[in-house]
Amino acid sequence: xKVRPDRIAExxxxxxxxxxxxxxxxxxxxxxxxxxxxxxxxxxxxMDYDFCAITLPDPENxxxxxxxxxxxxxxxxxxxxxxxxxxxxxxxxxxxSSQAFTLGVAVHVADTRTNPSFGPWGGVAxxxxxxxxxxxxxxxxxxxxxxxxxxxxxAHDFSKEEEARLTMLADQAAxxxxxxxxxxxxxxxxxxxxxxNASLEEQYDLQRQGAEVHERLTxxxxxxxxxxxxxxxxxxxxxRPVTVRGANGALLCNSLVGTESLPDILIRETSYQHAxxxxxxxxxxxxxxxxxxxGSGHPVSVLRAPVMIKDEIVAWxxxxxxxxxxxxxxxxxxxxxATVMALELLRTRTAAEAAWRHSGEILxxxxxxxxxxxxxxxxxAASLGHDLSQPHAVILARYDNGLEGPLQYRLAxxxxxxxENTTPKPLLGMHGGYVVALWPVENQPLETVxxxxxxxxxxxxxxxxxxxxxxxxxxGPVNNPASYPETFAIARGAVELAALxxxxxxxxxxxxxxxxxxxxxxPDTSRLESYTEQVLGPLRAYDRxxxxxxxxxLSALIRNxxxxxxxxxxxxxxxxxxxxxxxxxxxxxxxxxxxxASLTHISTALTIDDVIQARAT
Numbered sequence: 001x002k003v004r005p006d007r008i009a010e011x012x013x014x015x016x017x018x019x020x021x022x023x024x025x026x027x028x029x030x031x032x033x034x035x036x037x038x039x040x041x042x043x044x045x046x047m048d049y050d051f052c053a054i055t056l057p058d059p060e061n062x063x064x065x066x067x068x069x070x071x072x073x074x075x076x077x078x079x080x081x082x083x084x085x086x087x088x089x090x091x092x093x094x095x096x097s098s099q100a101f102t103l104g105v106a107v108h109v110a111d112t113r114t115n116p117s118f119g120p121w122g123g124v125a126x127x128x129x130x131x132x133x134x135x136x137x138x139x140x141x142x143x144x145x146x147x148x149x150x151x152x153x154x155a156h157d158f159s160k161e162e163e164a165r166l167t168m169l170a171d172q173a174a175x176x177x178x179x180x181x182x183x184x185x186x187x188x189x190x191x192x193x194x195x196x197n198a199s200l201e202e203q204y205d206l207q208r209q210g211a212e213v214h215e216r217l218t219x220x221x222x223x224x225x226x227x228x229x230x231x232x233x234x235x236x237x238x239x240r241p242v243t244v245r246g247a248n249g250a251l252l253c254n255s256l257v258g259t260e261s262l263p264d265i266l267i268r269e270t271s272y273q274h275a276x277x278x279x280x281x282x283x284x285x286x287x288x289x290x291x292x293x294x295g296s297g298h299p300v301s302v303l304r305a306p307v308m309i310k311d312e313i314v315a316w317x318x319x320x321x322x323x324x325x326x327x328x329x330x331x332x333x334x335x336x337x338a339t340v341m342a343l344e345l346l347r348t349r350t351a352a353e354a355a356w357r358h359s360g361e362i363l364x365x366x367x368x369x370x371x372x373x374x375x376x377x378x379x380x381a382a383s384l385g386h387d388l389s390q391p392h393a394v395i396l397a398r399y400d401n402g403l404e405g406p407l408q409y410r411l412a413x414x415x416x417x418x419x420e421n422t423t424p425k426p427l428l429g430m431h432g433g434y435v436v437a438l439w440p441v442e443n444q445p446l447e448t449v450x451x452x453x454x455x456x457x458x459x460x461x462x463x464x465x466x467x468x469x470x471x472x473x474x475x476g477p478v479n480n481p482a483s484y485p486e487t488f489a490i491a492r493g494a495v496e497l498a499a500l501x502x503x504x505x506x507x508x509x510x511x512x513x514x515x516x517x518x519x520x521x522x523p524d525t526s527r528l529e530s531y532t533e534q535v536l537g538p539l540r541a542y543d544r545x546x547x548x549x550x551x552x553x554l555s556a557l558i559r560n561x562x563x564x565x566x567x568x569x570x571x572x573x574x575x576x577x578x579x580x581x582x583x584x585x586x587x588x589x590x591x592x593x594x595x596x597a598s599l600t601h602i603s604t605a606l607t608i609d610d611v612i613q614a615r616a617t
Contacts, residue, residue, distance in 0.1 A: 035180050036068020039173045043150055044070050047165065051130055051151035054173070055086065055097055063087050064097050064146065076128045084120045093117050097147045100135040104144055106167060108134035108158040132156040136166045138174040145174050227344050228253035234337040238330045243267050243318040244341065248458050250414060252315060262302065263294045266318050286335055289323040305334050307341045314345050348416060356412045358384060360429030363438065366484040367431045378481060387424035390440050391477040393449045394484070396491035397435040398471045398499060399460045411435065414459040418452055434492060435460065441477050446509050449474055453507040461505070471498050472507045497610055529612060535605035538588050550588070553581045558603050562593060
């Protein structure tokens, strides 16, 4: 029976319209699952089938999964995909779909109830209500993409013509799937390129802004603004308060902007030493979050960045907030500021080194007595801004571990900062193994210099484990340059006496040493030595002759207010031993230690003995 021409034209028009719908779905950017469902619906409508499914292999190419369908229930799709998957390998009787996919030819089943290859899906097929099926491969020039499966409720023999039409439809579907995948890949590539381009533009903009920040901060440094000017610019750029402190905890500057503020412990004038290393190791962060205590004693999160010269941390930049709240530009700005501040501090260090050398020469001349009868040294000092005709306090510091490298620079830089607004200029240098500073005091008491002396002591100790060996003593004032050698000798005796008495990590004036401070100022020690020999000579002679330790025991008893137990613990002997030695001391000296007059006599002699020992050091 021939098909009428108008019927053929109608069928052809329907096919063209359906293929156009598939192409339209591709052009409109439909998802792959949506496109497969359109193909499945088109196949059912064109071929008058009841159900249709599109299967595609999983990423490992182990099973075929239903990815698009028309008419099939969710239960059926779930059972096929999860419970009874269509395996491509390792089965004795391959499913019709796996055969079509593997061999690249159409496979059909006239009756699913009797065909052994459909055994695993017989139950769900019966529930779904189909008896016959055909599976056609989705062929491309290079590979097989999957299968087009069509089902009928009634038993049906698929003709060669049906197979040819389905194959043609499957070829169109394969083209559509390939095109959709290419469009998806293209869209993904374009998106990736757009993201990359946006990232590059953002990085370029960040670099441009970072360069502008660096130029601004560098210009400030070239103009000689110093660390305070750079700090103020940093605070403005990041819109946060900024504090800069030296590695020894001394405040260098505050730049407080807006209404926000830093904890008082960071912005106050007194030194603050955070628990941080003095030298940076390989893992020292450029910017990190830490905590400090607020005025109420609660921990507050702050940010700090090190200012470094080579591997040495010379200062810390502090600001408020948390690390994650800083944008990339703010982070770069802080890093740039740290670099510029390091250059500023290096310049200060270089200037301090030169000042240290020149003032050290003048200082050694003064303290060694070279100034007597000569105006050359005084004129040299005047040319550098030092007026030796004005009264000066003598600050002497003892530091057992020596004074080399970064420690010397830190001390000189601290001294330059302290003396920045002081007129006439103070002097700082080394003499006889001691750090010595001459500080102008005009008519002010020596107590006004205690804070300066304490900053010098802290500069010597810093984070060092040798902090216990730093002692500073203030003597003077000196009104006549010729008196500096004598005043230096007094100061040296005072610092050594403080060391003998264990008065470490302290700044002292002579009055802090009591009567010993007065005895240190006596120029002729011969009468003092005679006095101590009259009082303590018998004990010293007995100890030499008998190999005993009566004089040290007497000294310990006096220092411990005649407390026998405390003295025994100090001397590492038994309490009875101390009692026996005490009785022997009283017998040799011919006095009783319970007598106030005798105690005063002995205590004075012991003090003078300490002074003589300190001055002889």
